[in-house]
Amino acid sequence: MKPIFMTYTKKDLINLAVCMILSVLIIPTFIKTEYWYTSILIPWLCLALATIGQQIVMGYTGQLALGAAGFMAAGAFAMFNLILRVPDLGFVGSLIVSGLIAAAFGILFGLPSLKVRGIYLMVATLASQFFIIWMIDKFGWFKNYDSSGIITAQDIVILGKPFTTPLAMYFVCLAVTTILTLLAMNMARGSTGRNWMAVRDMDIAAESMGVSLLRTKVQAFAISAFYCGVAGALFAFCYLKSLEPVAFDIKLSFKILFMCILGGLGTINGAFIGAAFILLFPVLLNAIGNNVFHGAIDATIISSIEQVIFGLLMIIFMIYEPLGMAKLWENLKQSMKSKLSSSGIKSVKSPVFKK
Amino acid sequence: MAYERKFKIGKPILEVNNISLAFGGVKAITDTSFNVLEHEVRAIIGPNGAGKSSMLNCINGIYKPQQGTVSFRGQVVPNITPNIMAQMGLSRTFQNLALFKRMSVLDNILVGRKLHTKTNFLEVALQLPKVKKEEKLNRERSEEIISFLEIEDIKDTPVGKLPYGLQKKVELGRALATDSSIILLDEPMAGMNVEEKRDMCRFILKVNDELGTTMVLIEHDMGVVMDISDRVVVLDYGKVIGDGTPDEIMANQKVIDAYLGVEH
Numbered sequence: 001m002k003p004i005f006m007t008y009t010k011k012d013l014i015n016l017a018v019c020m021i022l023s024v025l026i027i028p029t030f031i032k033t034e035y036w037y038t039s040i041l042i043p044w045l046c047l048a049l050a051t052i053g054q055q056i057v058m059g060y061t062g063q064l065a066l067g068a069a070g071f072m073a074a075g076a077f078a079m080f081n082l083i084l085r086v087p088d089l090g091f092v093g094s095l096i097v098s099g100l101i102a103a104a105f106g107i108l109f110g111l112p113s114l115k116v117r118g119i120y121l122m123v124a125t126l127a128s129q130f131f132i133i134w135m136i137d138k139f140g141w142f143k144n145y146d147s148s149g150i151i152t153a154q155d156i157v158i159l160g161k162p163f164t165t166p167l168a169m170y171f172v173c174l175a176v177t178t179i180l181t182l183l184a185m186n187m188a189r190g191s192t193g194r195n196w197m198a199v200r201d202m203d204i205a206a207e208s209m210g211v212s213l214l215r216t217k218v219q220a221f222a223i224s225a226f227y228c229g230v231a232g233a234l235f236a237f238c239y240l241k242s243l244e245p246v247a248f249d250i251k252l253s254f255k256i257l258f259m260c261i262l263g264g265l266g267t268i269n270g271a272f273i274g275a276a277f278i279l280l281f282p283v284l285l286n287a288i289g290n291n292v293f294h295g296a297i298d299a300t301i302i303s304s305i306e307q308v309i310f311g312l313l314m315i316i317f318m319i320y321e322p323l324g325m326a327k328l329w330e331n332l333k334q335s336m337k338s339k340l341s342s343s344g345i346k347s348v349k350s351p352v353f354k355k
Numbered sequence: 356m357a358y359e360r361k362f363k364i365g366k367p368i369l370e371v372n373n374i375s376l377a378f379g380g381v382k383a384i385t386d387t388s389f390n391v392l393e394h395e396v397r398a399i400i401g402p403n404g405a406g407k408s409s410m411l412n413c414i415n416g417i418y419k420p421q422q423g424t425v426s427f428r429g430q431v432v433p434n435i436t437p438n439i440m441a442q443m444g445l446s447r448t449f450q451n452l453a454l455f456k457r458m459s460v461l462d463n464i465l466v467g468r469k470l471h472t473k474t475n476f477l478e479v480a481l482q483l484p485k486v487k488k489e490e491k492l493n494r495e496r497s498e499e500i501i502s503f504l505e506i507e508d509i510k511d512t513p514v515g516k517l518p519y520g521l522q523k524k525v526e527l528g529r530a531l532a533t534d535s536s537i538i539l540l541d542e543p544m545a546g547m548n549v550e551e552k553r554d555m556c557r558f559i560l561k562v563n564d565e566l567g568t569t570m571v572l573i574e575h576d577m578g579v580v581m582d583i584s585d586r587v588v589v590l591d592y593g594k595v596i597g598d599g600t601p602d603e604i605m606a607n608q609k610v611i612d613a614y615l616g617v618e619h
Contacts, residue, residue: 183480183481184480186479186480186481186482187476187479187480190479190480190482190486190490191465191468191469191472191474191479191486191489191490191493192476192479192480194458194462194465194466194469195466195469197455197457197458197462198455198458198466198469200455200457201454201455201456201457201458202453202454202455202456204417204437204449204453205449205453205454205455205529206455206466207436207437207438207441208415208417208437208438208440208441208446208447208453209441209446209466209467209469209470209529209533210438210441210442210469210470210533211438211466211469212438213438219476223476266457
């Protein structure tokens with residue numbers, strides 16, 4: 001299909017229009033409960049954004065990195081300090097600069113990827129996770145010498161207007177996520193994305209074609225950290241409404257890793273699907289526990305069951321569908337189409353990661 | 356060759372000077388020198404383990420030889436890396452296929468256009484007009500190569516799903532997309548049937564003829580080598596044992612011995 005606007009084909013534009021109508025018109029009209037915004041939609045958008053960051057470095061560039069939450073913490077605390085100390089920047093300006101600060105950390109911790117790969121790189125990138133959290137804990141300046149350990153995030157003010165209701169915050173997250181997702185798609189489908197994937201699939205051949213491994217890897221780490229940083233700032237300011245280093249621990253990094261893998265490595269829409277699944281699944285399990293078994297099952301058991309099922313799903317996906325839920329969705333659409341057309345000829349379409 | 360060539364064979368474009376390469380105690384190449392002239396088809400032949408692929412890897416900068424230099428257009432290239440050689444105008448294919456398996460044929464060939472892509476990631480993210488212009492040009496060139504190689508019908512298929520012979524073609528396409536002045540082909544016809552080999556020969560000669568691209572190829576099929584190459588260099592045990600036109604090589608006693616096996 002031929003792109004008709006930027007890199008988007010007609011199908012992409014229809015998808016985009018559907019998503020926008022759904023998220024801007026339908027959701028705000030029909031969902032009135034605050035719970036949905038504060039506990040599901042806002043964290044979903046923030047984590048999906050962080051997962052896109054993880055996708056860029058892991059799904060597209062093939063660098064096994066584990067430390068997304070560290071970059072999120074960098075972004076969140078950078079945001080806090082920027083609003084506190086450089087109020088002239090404004091919310092949007094601070095958000096961009098906190099992303100850039102996270103990107104600087106991304107460059108620093110992406111450098112080992114030039115020498116080590118695979119599981120060893122994963123261990124090396126864990127350093128970012130622990131170093132950033134340690135740094136924030138160690139130097140009181142980052143927390144403005146607050147002794148309580150938990151700092152309240154400042155209110156979001158854009159162009160003099162406060163964005164404090166859950167709906168308003170949802171729109172802030174939606175706007176940022178939409179813009180950054182479109183930019184990520186442009187990169188992934190353009191020459192930038194091709195360089196990433198070339199490095200992922202066969203680095204020596206990529207180098208022989210003139211793709212610089214140093215530049216490409218470091219660039220992927222920087223962009224990934226930028227996305228995580230912005231996501232972290234939104235996560236702290238719109239969802240947690242407070243800042244504490246503990247919120248960005250290794251568990252969150254793993255969560256983002258799972259979202260990335262379950263959603264489908266090397267896909268942008270997979271980031272949203274994976275994030276939705278991992279966020280909604282516990283909610284669903286709890287609902288089943290309460291409504292079907294009427295609380296007969298202890299909440300702790302439910303959360304253990306959750307872990308077991310996640311683990312199982314990871315293994316099943318790794319074996320049967322390494323390209324994750326985004327691929328399943330694509331296959332489903334494909335089989336529906338071939339059933340509808342009933343021509344009997346199965347069209348061989350390239351898989352979702354390149355589209 | 357009887358007919359008039361559009362690109363007359365010229366001065367040496369690539370010179371390999373006294374290269375020695377060892378892996379630990381195993382000597383792969385010993386004090387080897389030869390040259391490649393501009394616009395010619397140069398074959399490197401030799402029995403298995405003669406050091407042919409290692410030679411290409413030295414020229415391309417993947418291996419760092421312990422001794423010797425590689426000169427490009429008369430100048431010694433210091434600190435040779437695959438990237439530097441690519442920028443100087445040298446492209447290559449690999450013996451065991453080094454394609455980007457999860458990417459489509461078109462995307463693989465588009466990666467070959469890397470050095471003709473000057474826009475940075477921010478410009479790509481924002482899809483500025485110059486990005487679109489550049490992408491359009493690169494796509495047009497890639498489509499040209501795809502139709503030249505007669506692989507239009509598979510251009511959207513991920514290369515990992517293609518049979519071996521087609522993958523070899525895609526790899527040639529990717530090397531062509533760089534618009535390099537010299538292309539190294541590491542066994543471009545290995546594992547192909549007669550018909551596929553004939554196609555591949557046709558492509559190699561056509562590229563050499565129409566674009567004047569210098570071709571260096573490693574090949575085992577003697578019939579093919581003698582047919583398409585202008586000059587042949589023969590390696591055995593990491594040393595040059597013969598260098599000349601196909602006719603000279605076929606008459607060379609050392610080469611015959613190496614291939615038929617006589618006691619040394």
